[in-house]
Amino acid sequence: MRPLRHSVRAILFDGDEIVLFKRIRPGREPYWITPGGGVEPSDATLEATLRRELDEELGATAGPALRVFTIVEQDRLTTAYACRLVHMDLSRRSGPEFLDPEKGLHEIVRVRPEKLRELNLIPTELADFVADGAATLPALLAAAEAPGRYRPVVDVHLLLFDERERVLLGRRQGTGYADGEWQVMPSGHLEEGESIIDATAREAAEELGIEVSGLTVAHVAHHRNPGGTARVGMFLVARTVNGTPTNAEPHKCAELAWFPVDDLPERTVPYARAGIEAVRDTIGFALHGWEPATIPLLEAEAVRAGFEELTVSLIVHHDGNVVVVSDEETDRLPTVVARQGLQAAVHRLTGSDQPRFVGADDYVSVDGRPGRRFVFAAPLPAGSSALDFATVSRESTASPVTEPPSTGAGAARPARPRWLPARAVGASRLPHAERVLVARWLREE
Template identity: 35%
Template sequence: MNEQTSHIHTALPQELPPANASALIYNDSGEYLLHLRDEVPIWEPGSWSLLGGGREPDDRSLEETIRRELCEEAGLDIPSLVPFAVEHARASDGTTVPIQIFAGPWSGDPTTLNLTEGVMLHWFRPEVMPRLRITPSTRNLVRRHAGMLHADRNGFAPSATDASVRTTAHRSPHPRTPSAATAGGRAVLNVIGAHLYLENSDGEVLLGLRHPDSAYAGSTWHFLAGHCEQESAVTCLVREAREEAGLVIDPADVTYAHAVHLVDTPGTQPRMQMVFHARRWTGTPEILEPDKCIRWSWWQPEALPEPIVPYTRAAIEGIQAGRLYTEMGWPLPTPSQAAPTRVLGIGDRNPVDQ
């Protein structure tokens, strides 16, 4: 995309359909995947941009175009890609090229990808992008998408500006209709989260207060947690405990405690939030990632702080009651059921004591 790229239009252009497609790829930490372009005679050489390219004769749709480009350039397969906006880019000769922007979630490690074009791929948070060599239009796309994503996750109504982008795409950043598969027939993948249930000698549970500007659950109490990448859930837990709080945990001391199968809002990507109990650990909780957590505190399970992430409370209550599993946010199977949460009991004993 070029420095002269115009703003996002509020309606699909009628005189010239898009012939190019780009992907706005984001993860659950609020970061966006950017591609460092080569210093060769191409648009915006040496700058950070979105992955994408032009439509080829065999492409039956622009969705096929972006999926082919992602596969060819980086070996990427994003199961859920939805139209987000149409961008009009202007080349140095004055030619205007409409670009269809697709948005989709992915939480992998870009260093493991087989990059065939450009220099590298890297995750960036929106607030650091003004320091990058990047077009204002790409920065604006990320800012708008991040604002809509934050609003969707927290139940806020989009602003009038964000609503215009929604009109352009005809879809929100997430598919809005719950189903077993996307419109293209691909399975909907579930995000896997690993959460630490840690009790001290007084029976208190460790919770962290999220930073007010956190992409998820700002100013809210939550487990020490992270999303699984190319790793097992226990490996993820051990890594996050070390990186976030300086706690050293032996995987042999970790046992499964509870799981919450969650849909935050209707149509968003499902999440399996797995909670593990560490019987032993070394170290005292420290603030090592102040942009995510600003305080660690111990709380009695019957006197949890507010505000607290709802599924965190549900998991702690489930563990205390000796349950292994909770569902939240899923459509009810029958009209006669009124509660949005279902639990499965396993007996009288607390699983962290077994």
């Protein structure tokens, strides 16, 4: 009996299109394939195979991946994941098949899902599945990343005070966000079908084992995490509390403690601190986090949210043009990994400590770590040229890179920085995610 071969394919969306390879081989009609390949013994999971193949074949990083389709054949099992392209750097490409002319050409093409049946896409089952799901797959990805229509997260926070007017806080642990920092206890998210009052009473019972009544909203905050998403926070107080607060969720809370409102712990979640102080000062509503984000705040929030790899991309501009790094098939923004901290990476790219923050997007690195990419805009430094950005063209991820040979028939031409008219970015070869960020900068410019 032949051993079962297992492979993984990527349905890689770049905007409304899917990234494919057009395969041109001697003596064979052209055909198309999705990025992907066989599972290797070193791959810990199927998603690890996906991330490795995207890196080897496209030098690509992608956002969250959804397992959407499986093809079962006599001696082969193929699993398909849907994901969105964040960044692509072909100079990172390391698959040997791209350097051997006898294996033919791999031309990168982008195709709308509903057009796949017009191509000789292999395997045909995958082509039919993606074409049938032309509307469904993007919607699934949107739901996994962020809803298409804005639906903010709503938080509830109950401020409990003891006889000395101290507020109860809990030190977070094991949650993946702000672990080791102090947060209002109880607090949580509003669930579908709940009122603010019901959600607060539920959180009090679940987290502290108490019953509360006479709940009123003392403060409302429209909060935005630096570099992240926005939410609405409801800070409430209770007229009646039955029971003694106990730590009912020790896997999420390391300890409970009472603190004077005017002397909160240094490591209090900033959003929680702002809400407590607003209640103290009888402020009914406030914006929090909507001021221009500083680089230290962006980095602190990314670390608080559990991101293990940070990268920086730059929109460097001059006289209506932006710098892109170009190779034979793609464009990309100059990008570096923040190995020595976000501030150092930004300064290396811009020569400035205060460039304009444009936006951020999240990805998963080739080795499976959660990453956040920050995009800044800055004018071309005095005395510089686009060619100065050639030295950063190979630093889009922190993972080790195998340098391809610089000579030979299969070698690709080196990537080169060039000026691109900013108004023409929509028709460029930049990934859709980067085109969107440049367009945002243009609107704000």
